[in-house]
Amino acid sequence: MGLIVGIDATxxxxxxxxxxxxxxxxxxxxxxxxxxxxxxxGGEQTLQKLPSRAWLEKISPEALNQGLVKRxxxxxxxxxxxxxxxxxxxxxxxxxxxxxxxxxxxTMSRNLLPFEWRELxxxxxxxxxxxxxxxxxxxxxxxxSADGVIFLTEYxxxxxxxxxGPFSGQNxxxxxxxxxxxxxxxxxxxxxxxxxxxxxxxxxYVSIIDQYKHQWHLIEAVHTLRSQGFPITLDLIGPAYPLAxxxxxxxxxxxxxxxxxxxYHGAVPHEALNxxxxxxDLGVFASSCENLPNILLETMAAALPVACSNRxxxxxxxxxxxxxxxxxxxxxxxxxxxxxxxxxxxxSQKLKASVKRSQQYTWxxxxxxxxxxxxxxxxxxxxx
Numbered sequence: 155m156g157l158i159v160g161i162d163a164t165x166x167x168x169x170x171x172x173x174x175x176x177x178x179x180x181x182x183x184x185x186x187x188x189x190x191x192x193x194x195x196g197g198e199q200t201l202q203k204l205p206s207r208a209w210l211e212k213i214s215p216e217a218l219n220q221g222l223v224k225r226x227x228x229x230x231x232x233x234x235x236x237x238x239x240x241x242x243x244x245x246x247x248x249x250x251x252x253x254x255x256x257x258x259x260x261t262m263s264r265n266l267l268p269f270e271w272r273e274l275x276x277x278x279x280x281x282x283x284x285x286x287x288x289x290x291x292x293x294x295x296x297x298x299s300a301d302g303v304i305f306l307t308e309y310x311x312x313x314x315x316x317x318x319g320p321f322s323g324q325n326x327x328x329x330x331x332x333x334x335x336x337x338x339x340x341x342x343x344x345x346x347x348x349x350x351x352x353x354x355x356x357x358x359y360v361s362i363i364d365q366y367k368h369q370w371h372l373i374e375a376v377h378t379l380r381s382q383g384f385p386i387t388l389d390l391i392g393p394a395y396p397l398a399x400x401x402x403x404x405x406x407x408x409x410x411x412x413x414x415x416x417x418y419h420g421a422v423p424h425e426a427l428n429x430x431x432x433x434x435d436l437g438v439f440a441s442s443c444e445n446l447p448n449i450l451l452e453t454m455a456a457a458l459p460v461a462c463s464n465r466x467x468x469x470x471x472x473x474x475x476x477x478x479x480x481x482x483x484x485x486x487x488x489x490x491x492x493x494x495x496x497x498x499x500x501x502s503q504k505l506k507a508s509v510k511r512s513q514q515y516t517w518x519x520x521x522x523x524x525x526x527x528x529x530x531x532x533x534x535x536x537x538x
Contacts, residue, residue: 155190156184156188156189156190156191157187157188157189157190157191157243157244157529157532157533158189158190158191158192158193158240158241158242158243158532159189159191159192159193159242159243159244159245159246159525159528159532160192160193160194160195160236160237160240160242160244160245160246160256161175161192161193161194161195161245161246161248162194162195162196162229162233162245162246162247162248162249162252163175163194163195163196163197163200163201163248163249164195164196164197164218164225164226164228164229164233164249165222165225165226165229165249165251166196166200166248166249167197167199167200168200170264170448171248171249171264172200172203173424173448174248174330175194175200175204175248176203176204176205177330177331177333177517177520177521178517178520178521178524179192179204179205179207179210179521180205180517181331181517181518181520181521181522182207182521182525183521183522183525184209184525186522186525186526187525187526187528187529188529188533189209189525189528189529189532190209191209191210191211192207192209192210192211193211193213193237193240193242194210194211194212194213195213195214195215195218195233195236196212196214196218197214197218197219197225198214198219199219201214211240213236215228215232215236217232229252229253229254230253230254233245233254233256234254234255234256237256238256242256243532243533244258244259244260244301244528244529244531244532245258245259245260246260246261246262246528247259247260247261247262247296247300248261248262248264249261249262249264250262250263250264250265250289250292250293250296251289251292251293251296252296252300253292253295253296257301258301258302258531258532258534259296259299259300259301259302260300260301260302260303260304260527260528260531261293261296261297261300261302261303261304262303262304262305262306263293263297263303263304263305263306263310263311263314263445264306264445265289265293265445266310266313266314266443266444266445266466267286267289267366267443268286268287268289268290268293269290269313269314269316269317270313270443272442273365273366273442273443274286274287274290276365276366277365277397280397282395290317294314294317294318297314297318297321297323298318298319298321298322299321299323300321300323301323301324301531301534302323302324302325302326302527302528302530302531303321303323303324303325303326304325304326304327304328304524304527305325305326305327305328306327306328306329306330306445306446306467307327307329307445307446307467307470307471308327308467308470309466309467309470310445310446310467311325311327324530324531326523326527328520328523328524328527329446329471329515329520330446330448330451330515330517330520331451331515331516331517331518331519331520332448332451332452332454332455332512332515332516332517333452333517335428336427336428336431336451336452336455336456337455337456337457337509337512338428338431338432338455338456338457339457340457340502340505340506340509341435341457343459343498343499343501343502343505344498345498346384346385346495346496346498349385349386350385351385353385354385354386354387354415355384355385355386355387355435355436355495356386356387356388356389356433356434356435356436357376357386357387357388357389357434357435357436357437357438357491358388358389358391358430358431358433358434358436358437358438358453358458359372359388359389359390359391359437359438359439359440360391360392360422360427360430360431360437360449360452360453361391361392361439361440361441361449362392362393362394362395363390363392363393363394363395363398363399363402363418364394364395364398365395365397365398366441366442366443367392367398367440367441367442368440368441368442368463368481368482369390369398369402369405369440370401370402370404370405371440371481371482371483371484371487372388372438372440372484372487373388373402373405373406373409373410373416374405374409374484374487375484375485375487375488375491376388376409376415376416376488376491377409377410378484378485378488379488379491379492379495380415382492384492384495386415386491386495387415387416387417388415388416388417389417389419389430389434390402390416390417390418390419391419391420391421391422391427391430392420392421392422393420393421394420402418406418427452428452428456431452431453431456431458432456434456434458435458436458436459436460436461436491436494436501437453437454437456437458437459437460437461438460438461438462438491439453439460439461439462439463439468440462440463440479440481440487441463441465441466441468441481442463442465442466442481442482443465443466444466444467444468445467446467446471447466447467447468447471450462450468450471450472451471451512451515453508454472454475454476454508454509454511454512455509455512455513457505457508457509458505458508459476459477459494459500459501459502459504459505459508460472460475460476460477460504460505460508461476461477461478461479461487461490461491461494462476462477462478462479463478463479463480463481464478464479464480464481465480465481472508472511473507473511474507475504475507475508475510475511476504476508477490477493477494477504478490
């Protein structure tokens with residue numbers, strides 16, 4: 155008859171978690187994996203974003219449309235029995251944390267901040283640090299007790315295992331994909347002398363303004379290059395963590411007090427990002443902590459040369475298709491950017507390589523590997 159897969163979306167409210175779920179379901183070919191039905195529990199706003207399919211049942215208990223505490227209580231006390239009532243053969247928890255008694259459980263590692271002390275300490279003695287420490291505990295416990303864990307990169311797997319130690323369940327490395335709408339035709343790469351203050355060379359950095367994203371170091375690097383005569387501007391896109399926003403604004407006041415070349419646009423809907431990539435000349439990604447940086451994948455697919463942080467999984471994702479820098483060293487960032495500015499041939503070479511590399515990351519591949527793994531876990535239950 156086929157397997158029934160349950161999906162816990164109780165704490166997926168927006169951002170990358172919902173995008174992943176939408177793309178996963180859009181690309182699903184369940185029959186290939188012996189799955190006949192998916193049952194998903196989540197808030198109404200989340201479920202409305204998901205595709206409508208004959209094999210997809212969406213359930214939104216009242217508690218999942220309320221505050222975090224009520225959602226956590228529902229997941230802890232009611233989700234397991236709901237999954238059994240729905241005759242699920244396996245329960246997938248992409249949010250990472252699960253404390254019920256259903257089995258088999260497959261969870262996913264999405265957030266590395268709780269597992270990297272160097273990054274966690276950036277928040278000091280603030281509520282965010284407590285939140286990350288709680289996630290470190292709950293997710294570690296979930297990973298150790300789960301029947302299966304999905305990691306997005308080899309780097310993330312190793313980082314988590316350093317904290318949790320080995321766990322008894324199976325694991326798989328299944329990267330996310332990148333939407334075809336981000337794929338753009340490569341631009342002709344012109345010598346920097348053909349740019350001017352009227353027609354500047356545009357750098358683009360899309361990411362939340364946060365402690366580990368280092369936008370202020372990038373601003374200082376761009377200021378250095380402008381003082382050397384390069385007609386470049388910097389567009390920053392993304393919502394902001396308040397403490398980091400204060401630091402960003404201070405950097406803008408220090409290095410671009412007249413607001414001539416730094417433009418902070420705030421949050422932009424994910425659906426509108428591809429048009430911003432189309433206007434840029436070079437993509438920058440300066441984060442020091444990632445699991446799998448979807449923004450980096452989008453930048454690669456958009457046929458932009460990429461200047462990238464050398465931390466975390468970024469070299470694993472970008473490979474030899476970009477140039478790297480220490481994201482906390484403005485001098486090194488400026489030197490890396492200058493290599494691109496000085497050579498249109500280098501830009502052309504690297505963007506072609508990054509486009510080719512981005513083609514490895516498709517949602518069809520992600521969905522195929524994810525549902526194959528879930529099917530494997532569900533079939534294991536039927537054989538017990």
